[in-house]
Amino acid sequence: MRSKATTCAALAAALLLTGPPAVAAAGAPAPGAPGIGDPLWPTAGNGGYRVERQRLSFAFAPDLTSYTATSRLNLRATQSLSRFDLDLLGPQVRSVAVDGKPADWRTTPDGELVITPARPVRDGARFSVAVTVFNTAPDLLENPPQKPEDLVNGLWRAGDFVQLHTQPTGARRVLAVSDHPSAKTPTTIDVTTSGKATSVANGRLVATATVGDRTTRVFDEPRPIATELLQVGVGPITVTPRRGPDGVDLRYALPSDKSAEILPRLDETYRTALDFLGQRLGPFPGRIAGAYATPSGGATETQGLTWLNSDQLTPEKFDETGADSVIAHELAHEWFGNSVSLAKWGDLWLSEGHAVFYEWLWNEAKQRNTVDTAAQSAYRSHRSWIEENGPIAAPDPASFGPGDNRPFGSGAYQGGALTLYALRQQVGAETFQRIERAWVAENHDKVAGTGQFIATASRVASQDLGPFLRSWLYASGTLPPMPGHPDWQVDPAS
Ligand SMILES: [Zn+2]
DSSP: OOOHHHHHHHHHHHHHHHOSOHHHHTOSOEEOOSSOOOSSSTTSSOSSEEEEEEEEEEEEOTTSSEEEEEEEEEEEESSOEEEEEEEOOSSEEEEEEETTEEOEEEEOTTSEEEEEOSSOBOTTOEEEEEEEEEEEOOBTTTSOOSSGGGOOSEEEEETTEEEEEOTTTTGGGTSOBOOSGGGOEEEEEEEEEETTOEEEESSEEEEEEEETTEEEEEEEEEEEEOGGGOOEEEESEEEEEEEOGGGOEEEEEEETTTHHHHHHHHHHHHHHHHHHHHHHHOSOSSSEEEEEEETTOOOBOOTTSEEEEGGGSSTTTTTTTTHHHHHHHHHHHHHBTTTBEESSGGGHIIIIIHHHHHHHHHHHHTTSSOHHHHHHHHHHTHHHHHHHHOOTTSOOGGGGTTSSOTTOSHIIIIIHHHHHHHHHHHHOHHHHHHHHHHHHHHTTTSEEOHHHHHHHHHHHHTSOOHHHHHHHHTOSSSOOOBTTBTTOOOOOOO
16 A cells, blocks of 8 residues: 555655646636637637537427527536637527526627636536527528528528528527537437427437427437538428448438328438448448438438438439439538538538539449549539639638628539549549548548548558649649540630
């Protein structure tokens, strides 16, 4: 047994060697930064803490015209905090508490909820914040936006259906969160609705409770999920679970009146696309996949629950609308964008470029356009979109106008896919696919950016691909000649 004196002497020696404890070294409490410093969305995300887990609770009015939402976030301070921010733009704040005690708060016009706890939070401390908001959900079909840019992202109600379209920074318009992909975190969502409306959300349904007319469903996603990939659906929907390939559970949340006609082709396409992508990229990154389809749906890779348009999935419309290509694209995002999330929004090409590239491969396998044809077409038009939005991996924030969609433009989609095609031309298909598999395996459920992709590609290919990839990703006028296709033409910028 060691003596007490020896222990104290050892402790004193250790303190002399290492200096004072971290809390003193970190200095006086100071405000956390209002954003993570993303050039495209400067106030998205927040500084001074990490998000370790969150629970998002929605309670909808019986007629779905409004809701209250409570965000409970478990945080860990990365500095001593006198105050800190969440992101919130629009909903009315009803209450804010830090570690269970009411906290002072104010909102700013640029979407910050500034929270001052009763006592400062010390560096390294774990703490919790709970914010309840109220918001209306006007029917977008009855009140369509006058101009496209008036349609802001967030919670959309269309007729009997509620859906989330939060990409890229619309989650802050729904409830209080740290609204940047780099803040992704395991998330539990519970949804309370009335009457016959059914709800669905990211993650697995783990509990259902009914009290009178009100039903609460609890969904849990133990994997980190970015706020841009949240999905909460409410409406007259039927949820059909299926056993998918390789132990992946599938579930399809479809309008009840169309579920029977949509389900067979949708399920078959999901299985085929999951096999197709899995053969090229390795195992599906999660344990659950599926779709939430609504009549007003778009096509968004909300994690484990792709948001689709049900009108495009009917037997009459499926082929005409190219629904299988859309599904292949959105499922590719489960590897690129969902599992491997963006470090900054300028890295969007890593998400959309990959999704488009695998969509090209899918179409080629379906005997449609070849990948060469798709790449040649994108290459031909590149001067126009580089002139419009800037380089592929460094889009110009000012070029996207006042809407909510920067930096979603052709540079990320076509330019990203073209860069990947050029890389495959440069290193060969076999090495390219090894790079892809290494990228998704090493960054599974993490956050990674352009520099890391260049490093991974160079390491796997055993050559410095930095100059080559940067000549594509940061070209501000004309892209380099395509390896293997020096004859490819380029149209002038229009
Ligand atoms: Zn996409």
